[in-house]
Amino acid sequence: MVTIKDISKKSGFSTSTVSKALNGSSEIGEETSELIKKVANEMGYFPNAAARLLKTKQSNNIGVLFIDEMQSGLAHEYFSAVLNSVKDEAERLGYDMTFISRNIGRKPMSYYNHCKYRNCDGVVIACVDFNDPEVVELIQSEIPTVTIDHIFNDCTAIMSDNLKGASALVQHIYDMGHRKIAFIHGENTSVTQRRLSGFYSTCRKLGISVPNDYIKPARYHDPKSSGLATRELLNLKDPPSCIMYPDDFSFIGGMNEIEKHGLKIPDDISVAGYDGIYLSQVLRPQLCTFKQNTEALGKEAARNLIAAITDRKTFVPKQIWIEGELLAGKSVKKIDF
Amino acid sequence: MVTIKDISKKSGFSTSTVSKALNGSSEIGEETSELIKKVANEMGYFPNAAARLLKTKQSNNIGVLFIDEMQSGLAHEYFSAVLNSVKDEAERLGYDMTFISRNIGRKPMSYYNHCKYRNCDGVVIACVDFNDPEVVELIQSEIPTVTIDHIFNDCTAIMSDNLKGASALVQHIYDMGHRKIAFIHGENTSVTQRRLSGFYSTCRKLGISVPNDYIKPARYHDPKSSGLATRELLNLKDPPSCIMYPDDFSFIGGMNEIEKHGLKIPDDISVAGYDGIYLSQVLRPQLCTFKQNTEALGKEAARNLIAAITDRKTFVPKQIWIEGELLAGKSVKKIDF
DNA sequence: CCTCCGAACTAAAACGTTTTCGATACCTTA
DNA sequence: TAAGGTATCGAAAACGTTTTAGTTCGGAGG
Structure with missing residues (x-):
């Protein structure tokens, strides 16, 4: 050397x-x-990065905390897309990206200690259990952090605007003539709450009444649970004319169930997803969905984190809302009510 | 501190x-x-990792080179699953994982130099252009490397056994009574070549003749191109009774096309995918596919890389073949021929 | 002519570890 | 009792870089 x-x-x-x-x-x-x-x-x-780091305390390296209890993890297209964008932008700005885990060198250590050990200049936190005390410890530490899709006190957060997303979907479905709109939603997270809130407020604004049994709990990224919910909806005395799903992928479960009932999308029933992943655009009929701007999410996360690192003293934490885009598709039929 | x-x-x-x-x-x-x-x-x-590293020259950190011209990148479920497994096993063995790019601190540098700069103990290379001179430089350097799904000279490679996979699919389709089997394959890579080779050899062994126009080029992870290929196949004077696709995801394009032709899967035509991603198991009918063992692939990659790092002198490069598993599904119909 | 200043450069310390080579003291063994 | 061995510990160098606090020297200003 x-x-x-x-x-x-x-x-x-x-x-x-x-x-x-x-x-x-x-x-x-x-x-x-x-x-x-x-x-x-x-x-x-x-x-030599190590020697330089030893003096300067600047590693030019950001950590990413990315754990999923759901096992979907990197396989979840939404998160992997966000992560990919974080990586690209970080690289552009001269930073590397390291995964942070709980154990290193075969010895367990907390996330915070791991970050210290690796001298991460900052860390982006996504898809993680925000109740985990170790996560809280990290967020509250002196290490700059940004969270994605979760607001933690006054920390910097990059948020996909789920309220507007759900709102836009309802509005579009309403515009197509539907008045009986059901919503199958995911687990109780802040994301879900915002979507529900967008759903309800828009319905109210438009004067649509929503029966309680039009709202069904299911799970994200889980076609099986949304399939079950779909069945329940279809078996109602007064079934909805349009069903909104937790996400594009879990819609697949609904799709199967609808087909099993001998119904046709969108002629017999309309459907909408969420996320706007690649899959949604290649299905036929093309799925009506709300595309989250994963690229912007990742980019803003990286940028703001690095800004927080660089302007450590002057940087003020903020929440940034990233808007998405309605992809109308063909899965919601124009009807007269 | x-x-x-x-x-x-x-x-x-x-x-x-x-x-x-x-x-x-x-x-x-x-x-x-x-x-x-x-x-x-x-x-x-x-x-402090940096200080320790400075003395020991051991960073307990592995790099991953993971570039995709196709833009699918981390969004490609196969690769993200492999990567996820690499990460898990590496963590278990006490190693962190850092992405390697071409520029750091806003200055461009070669992959090799980047690895040196970050003192990566080793690097796993996947989904990358193996003709890139910089990749070659890295593989041929003194830094231990393992490649995934590509054999480079006598370097350690972890290979998903695509020959056996294609073979198993053909065998199963044959067992179900099919004699007119078409194969839509991906871009010309070593993976594709092995699948083609498995396809042809098994057909020959079973005494099936394969007309040239049953073999159609398309692209991986691209429903559009495989949709086109499907159309060509369906319009043949003597169309196949079963179509094999480059991968599960690109099958979606075929699915749409088949539906457009008014055909039903599997009654009118049988289909098979490749990969065994989550999607394939939630589609109805359940897709016949060959599940690649992404978990084993990642795990072996991490293990062997770390073995190569640890036993630097005694470790001999090897090729490891990871076998997958046929998921029969319901998309290939039993027929009498 | 003296003083002062700035430009260009250097010596040395420092960052936080690990590791080599002793040093010390105690215990065996002959 | 003397020699040798062993267990336990410490001093200091080293890893490759940055940074602080000079040092030197030529020239400007009075």
């Missing part, structure tokens, strides 16, 4: 001069600076 | 003793060892 010392010897300048020259310090003469850079290049020099 | 020096002061032992005690060296007395550990705990000590 070629070090700064080697360059120092070869070029005749001291290590301090070499270091400064390579870092573009202004107190080094132009010619010597050029010379040193040339020598460094010739020798194939690259700095 | 509490350091070894602080513990040294508080406990009255030298830093060397503290270091040894904390690392469980046998040359430290039992009682002092206990005492030191207690003090360390009380003070909330955790080692």
Whole structure:
């Protein structure tokens, strides 16, 4: 490994001069600076992150906390897309991304300690149990954090605007003439609450009454549970004319159930998903859904985290709402009511 | 930050003793060892990875090279599942995982240099352009690497056994009575070549003749292209009775096309996918597919990489074939021919 | 001519560990 | 009792970098 010392010897300048020259310090003469850079290049020099970090306390590395009890994890297209975007933007800004776990070197350690151990400059937290005391410890620590899709006190949070999303869906479905709209929702999380809230408020605004049995609990990313809920809805005395699903993927369960009942989408019943994943756009009929802007979510997460790191003193925590986009698709039929 | 020096002061032992005690060296007395550990705990000590690394040259960190020109990236369930498994096993063995990119600190650098800079102990390479000279440079460097689904000279490679997979599918389809089997395959990669080879050899073994126009090129993870290929197949004078797709997801394109032709799966035509992703198991009829063992793939990748790191001198590169599992599903109908 | 200043450079300390090589004291063994 | 062995501990160097606090020297200003 070629070090700064080697360059120092070869070029005749001291290590301090070499270091400064390579870092573009202004107190080094132009010619010597050029010379040193040339020598460094010739020798194939690259700095050692560990040594640099030891002095500067800047690792140029962000951690990501990304645990899912659901086992879906990286396989969940929404989160993997967000994560991918975080990674891309972080890279663009000169940061690497490391996964943070609970054990390292075979010894268990808390998330916070892990971050300290790896000297993460900051960490983005997503898809995680926000009640876990270890997560709370991390968020409340001195390490800059941003959370995704969850607001924790006054920490910086990047939020997909689920209220507007649910709202837009209801509005569109209403515009297509539907008045009997059912909503199968996911587990009780803040995301779900916002969607429900958007659903209810828009219904109220539009003067639609929502029977209690039009609201069914299910689980995200779980076609089986949404299939069951669908069955219950279809068996109602007065079934809905349109069903909204927790997400595009779990709609598949509904799709099967609807088919089993001998019904056709959208002629006999209309449906809508959520997320706007790739799948939703290749299904036929194309699924009506609300596309979350995963790219913007990830990008903003990375940007704000790095801003918080860089302007540590002046940065003020904020909540950023990322809006999505209604993809009308063909799964909601225009009807006269 | 509490350091070894602080513990040294508080406990009255030298830093060397503290270091040894904390690392469980046998040359430290039992009682002092206990005492030191207690003090360390009380003070909330955790080692600093950078400082440790600087001495030991062991980062306990592996890099992953994971670039996709296709934009699918982490969104591709197969790869994200493999990656997830790599991560889990690496964590279990005490390693962290960092993404390797081409630029760091806003300055471009080669993959190899990036790994050096971050002191990665090793790197797993997946879903990447293996013709990229920078990738070649990395593989041929002194840094231990394992590749996934690609054999590069005599480097360690973890391979999903695509030959057996394609073979098993053909065998099953044959057993169900089909003799007219079409294969829509993905881009020309080594994976595709193996599947084709498994397809052809099994057909030959079973005495099935395969017309040239039963073999259609398409792209992985791209329902549009496989939809087109499906249309061509259905319009043939003598269409196949069963179509094999590049992967489960791209089958969706075929599904739409088949429906558009007014055909029913599996009564009018049989189909099979590849991968065994979650989607394939929730579709109705359940898709006949070959499930790749993503968990084993990731686990073996992590294990072998770490073995190569640990037993640097004695480890001999090898190729490991991971077998999958046929999921018969319901999309291939039993017919009399 | 003296003083002062700034530009260009350097010596040395520091970051937090690990590790090598002793040092000390105690215990065996002949 | 003397020599040797062993168990336990410590001093100091080292890893590769950045940074602080100079040092030198030439020239400007009075």
